[in-house]
Amino acid sequence: QIQLVQSGPEVKKPGASVKVSCKASGYTFISYTISWVRQAPGQRPEWMGWIKPTNGDIKYALKLQDRFTMTTDTSTSTAYMELRSLRSDDTAVYYCARADYGDRDYWGQGTLVTVSS
Amino acid sequence: DIQMTQSPSSLSASVGDRVTITCRASQDIGYDSAWYQQKPGKPPKRLMYATSTLQSGVPSRFSGSGSGTEFTLTISSLQPEDFATYYCLQHYNYPRTFGQGTRVDVK
Numbered sequence: 001q002i003q004l005v006q007s008g009p010e011v012k013k014p015g016a017s018v019k020v021s022c023k024a025s026g027y028t029f030i031s032y033t034i035s036w037v038r039q040a041p042g043q044r045p046e047w048m049g050w051i052k053p054t055n056g057d058i059k060y061a062l063k064l065q066d067r068f069t070m071t072t073d074t075s076t077s078t079a080y081m082e083l084r085s086l087r088s089d090d091t092a093v094y095y096c097a098r099a100d101y102g103d104r105d106y107w108g109q110g111t112l113v114t115v116s117s
Numbered sequence: 118d119i120q121m122t123q124s125p126s127s128l129s130a131s132v133g134d135r136v137t138i139t140c141r142a143s144q145d146i147g148y149d150s151a152w153y154q155q156k157p158g159k160p161p162k163r164l165m166y167a168t169s170t171l172q173s174g175v176p177s178r179f180s181g182s183g184s185g186t187e188f189t190l191t192i193s194s195l196q197p198e199d200f201a202t203y204y205c206l207q208h209y210n211y212p213r214t215f216g217q218g219t220r221v222d223v224k
Binding site: 037044045046047059061062063095097099101104105107108109110 | 153155160161162163166167172173174204206208211212213214215216217218
């Protein structure tokens with residue numbers, strides 16, 4: 001069955017960086033876009049961007065693009081997101097998702113990133 | 118960025134009730150709206166996109182309508198598993214933006 005399994009929770013200090021992984025299984029990894037969405041406690045989800053593993057095409061939310069990088073490793077069917085210069089308002093659950101329209105969506109379990117001094 | 122504004126922010130309903138949630142976009146987005154359901158501690162789940170295209174596996178009691186700037190999610194007969202928070206999303210342009218959510222709880 002299709003699964004996206006994310007790395008575990010992280011606690012970081014302001015100014016640090018975090019890298020979250022998302023390992024896909026059960027489907028052909030390069031055939032589908034991976035999206036990243038985050039959700040701060042009690043808030044609406046926030047779309048961050050997507051990456052196409054087949055050719056590396058990327059779309060970022062402009063407000064994040066100076067601090068945010070998405071990559072994929074097709075040899076391990078794993079997507080990564082890295083967020084730098086962390087601030088307290090980056091505290092959120094970060095989700096990866098396979099969410100192309102025309103097909104149902106699949107989500108990772110979420111990774112809680114806490115930014116605190 | 119396109120702002121998506123939902124109403125109401127919460128509602129109380131009983132099993133069997135017809136429930137309607139509205140989402141208003143800050144500009145014309147054609148038919149490019151989607152609806153998500155989220156339960157506590159879980160990721161969102163897409164119910165439909167392109168206003169009214171139901172994802173496979175989603176019960177037919179869920180339906181969507183609207184165009185331009187006003188969109189509606191209707192649950193024709195609320196079931197126990199439908200108590201959750203619902204979000205609209207615009208997929209007209211980037212960045213994709215979500216509404217603030219509508220919490221549906223037990224009356």
